[in-house]
Amino acid sequence: MTESLPDALMLDVLPPREGRIVILTGAGISKESGLDTFRDAGGIWSKVRLEDVATPQAFARDPEKVHAFYNMRRALNRTRKINPNPAHLALAELETQWPGEVLIITQNVDTLHEQAGSTSLLHMHGVHSKARCNACENTVDWTGDMSVRDVCGACGKAGGMRPHVVWFGETPLEMDRIGWALSNCDLFISIGTSGNVYPAAGFVAAIRRNGRAHTVELNLEPSAGASMFEESHYGPASRIVPAYVKALLASSL
Ligand code: BJW
Numbered sequence: 001m002t003e004s005l006p007d008a009l010m011l012d013v014l015p016p017r018e019g020r021i022v023i024l025t026g027a028g029i030s031k032e033s034g035l036d037t038f039r040d041a042g043g044i045w046s047k048v049r050l051e052d053v054a055t056p057q058a059f060a061r062d063p064e065k066v067h068a069f070y071n072m073r074r075a076l077n078r079t080r081k082i083n084p085n086p087a088h089l090a091l092a093e094l095e096t097q098w099p100g101e102v103l104i105i106t107q108n109v110d111t112l113h114e115q116a117g118s119t120s121l122l123h124m125h126g127v128h129s130k131a132r133c134n135a136c137e138n139t140v141d142w143t144g145d146m147s148v149r150d151v152c153g154a155c156g157k158a159g160g161m162r163p164h165v166v167w168f169g170e171t172p173l174e175m176d177r178i179g180w181a182l183s184n185c186d187l188f189i190s191i192g193t194s195g196n197v198y199p200a201a202g203f204v205a206a207i208r209r210n211g212r213a214h215t216v217e218l219n220l221e222p223s224a225g226a227s228m229f230e231e232s233h234y235g236p237a238s239r240i241v242p243a244y245v246k247a248l249l250a251s252s253l
Contacts, residue, residue: 015213017252022103025191027043028191031237032085033084034080052145056169059162084113085112090241102120106121120216125166125173186212190219217233
């Protein structure tokens with residue numbers, strides 16, 4: 001375990017030069033862009049009960065309350081300027097410069113990876129800026145407020161438009177592609193996630209069972225799954241991710 005990284009560092013293990021890299025990101029990577037995490041002190045779940053806003057049962061029971069929660073979060077994003085930070089930018093550069101494949105699997109519903117320039121990206125918990133019809137699954141861009149009076153433009157049903165995010169008890173998106181990517185990568189890097197929410201929290205164990213990829217945690221502090229990782233570096237993402245990426249790219253020259 002390394003507590004802090006200098007500008008350039010020696011990595012414990014280097015992946016093959018054209019190896020496949022899979023990166024799992026969580027709310028911690030966007031913290032320094034001004035977005036709250038979920039489980040840190042002062043985080044989103046310290047202000048609202050997830051059972052009231054982030055389950056299909058909550059939406060069925062009180063859709064107005066759920067809409068109000070997501071409308072408030074979308075409004076915050078409209079009124080503040082949220083920009084990618086050096087960690088998002090470093091991962092976008094890694095995708096461009098690394099000679100092999102780089103895939104980001106993000107749990108985040110923000111679009112900071114796209115804004116930074118990453119294109120090889122799966123949003124396993126959906127995105128904030130889209131809505132989906134509960135009746136016909138039609139998914140559309142949606143940055144304004146949402147209400148029970150909204151009508152689906154595809155099937156014409158009212159009352160079923162919901163945020164295109166994955167709530168507790170729902171199946172995360174893209175699981176087939178994620179399963180393949182985890183089984184076939186050479187390096188797995190987990191960034192800014194507390195390791196509390198499955199299935200993402202179980203990816204490192206699955207990779208260790210598979211035995212192929214080297215596993216690295218980059219986080220502010222040890223996550224719930226920290227002991228599963230073979231290499232770890234702790235500090236703010238805006239510092240440790242660029243330093244890690246710099247060393248990785250130097251190794252590929
Ligand atoms: C920094 C930093 C800085 C801070 N720099 N780092 C019992 C046992 C096991 C599992 C279950 C169980 N009971 C139920 C389950 C399943 C359940 C689950 O895991 N529950 C747990 C709470 C126990 N999971 C589900 O229901 C999921 N679905 C599912 O399992 O379906 C079955 C299935 C699986 C596989 C295949 C097929 C079917 C769905 C989970 C949906 C999660 N949804 C949310 C809300 C999204 C919408 C919204 O935004 O409102 O997703 S919850 C929330 O948590 C959000 C996040 O993506 C997710 C993960 O949070 P994350 O990113 O880890 O954030 P934090 O806050 O927890 O951590 C931040 C970290 O950053 C910390 O470590 C900080 O230290 C660090 N940090 N500043 C670097 N500057």
